[in-house]
Amino acid sequence: MARKQQEKSRQTKQELMDAANELFGKKGFMETTVAEITKHAGYAKGSFYRHWASKDKLFLEIVEDKLTQYRNLRDDRLGKAASLEEVMNIIWDFLENIVRDHNWAKVFLEFTVYASRIPELREDLSLSQYRFSETVFANLIRNFIETDYPPEKIGAFNTVLFEGFMVQNALKTGVVDLTDVRETAINLALSKGLKKAE
Template sequence: MQTRKDLMDAARRIFARDGFEVARLQDIAAEAGKTRGALYTHFADKEDLFFALFEEYIAQDSDIYFRTIDIGASFEDRIAQIIVQFERILRDRNRMLLFIEFKMYAVRHPHATKRLADLHAGMCVRGATHKLRVFPEFLLRDMKQQRRAFAIFAATLDGLALQHYFDPLGLPKVELHRKLEEVIREQVKLVAEYNAMV
């Protein structure tokens, strides 16, 4: 529906301008040229709006993975292709900062932390399901371990992105590329070792 799309586009702009915690729903509605009532017809609150954006990013990523990564390619070719995709995500400054800010918001609001972390993890697992079809080497047999593995990987990406934005001379693109490859290979190695033990 067009109204929902307009609100989500406006939310992206307002979140990028003001940050997640400071952004106000009335400003998002005004930016979209809609009423607050229209916003509440589609979203329960600001957190709900964030998750709608997150789901949209996951859908876009999944589409890109399927269009650009050849499932039948060699492991090395898939490594190279997925690094390109992660670099694309890390270059999307607004997206990365929104995700990092949202996590900071959850940490600052302990009453909501577990619910938001569980929702976030559930959406990450859903999104990762698409990646696992391209990279079965990332698949752990135990779902709790799978969540932990994804959490560690996400934390690494967040840290790399934040440090690169903060100090691009200290963490230039070439080093970012090298570190991404190192992290991906280490993740595959840990998964293989864990699966061999169970």
Template sequence: MAAARRVFARDGFEVARLQDIAEEAGKTRGALYSHFANKEDLFFALIEEHIAADGEFYRTRLTPESSREEKVAALVDHMEAMLCDRKRVMLYLEFKMYAIRHPHEQERLAELHSALCMKGMDAKLHLVPELFEPNSEKRRAIIAAFGAVLDGLALNLYFDPGALSREEVRSRIEQMVRERVA
């Protein structure tokens, strides 16, 4: 998984080859195929790994009795940390660009991505029930709105690192979180 993360971040999702990932991991391509059907399958496994780590972060920081301010602080800290993880940012942005460049696959890939993100959101609902939205279309819109802000911040942070201060980035994230965690 670490090798896949490095190769995807270095080469991009589209250019990355399973052969390159296998070599980076010191394994054979056959070994990869014994665990993953294709490159997409491996990518989604990485997202699931991130979601599991995200859930662990919230479980260590929050309880169902946590105050609104504790919830806001945990969400902001986590989103800021995600933006600082260059490999994770590159992985997500590159995958979205791949989907955009392949419109015949875009809807399917967006659905898969959304389902995984909803799974991640659902995992923290008992800790941050303010994120709950019973309507699945509205829930998807909330996830997309969070993603849009984070993607925009990530693009600008890595494109022009000196343009936004850490305080400005944190302020934008906090504003978004406070709007949702009422």
């Protein structure tokens, strides 16, 4: 009986997450209410609060799930990489997958701006499971760096380029496409991370 209840609880939670994900994509994070999420999923509000303390916590769990899916695809390939250039291309394939999910990219930016004003959320969002940080990036490329240039700086530059592109893309203001950003990021990493041929 307990197993059946646990399974029902997992199913309810997943259906609420799916409903939230759909509504966030259509309406945005701020405009979507807990009442709309529960109604869309066919549950009472109490079902929501049995799983999350707030809409913010639900969103963070969705972010973590999405990034875990993307990272699993990336990590399978990273284990076979043999050069800095190959690793950089795998990382940028991962980042491009995020950008291709247009609605999600916009909602994540919206939530990031919202979270920046709430200390607890800002702290949560800075954790590596919720974003692509320079530290995570540095750890992925560290073994392929041949120079004394800090891999954290390469990670920071790539993170800034990617996040800047995300903002520009969401606002539809740019003349630079992701291919240009990717090429610039990879060239920068190679020029700073590899020894020059003599």
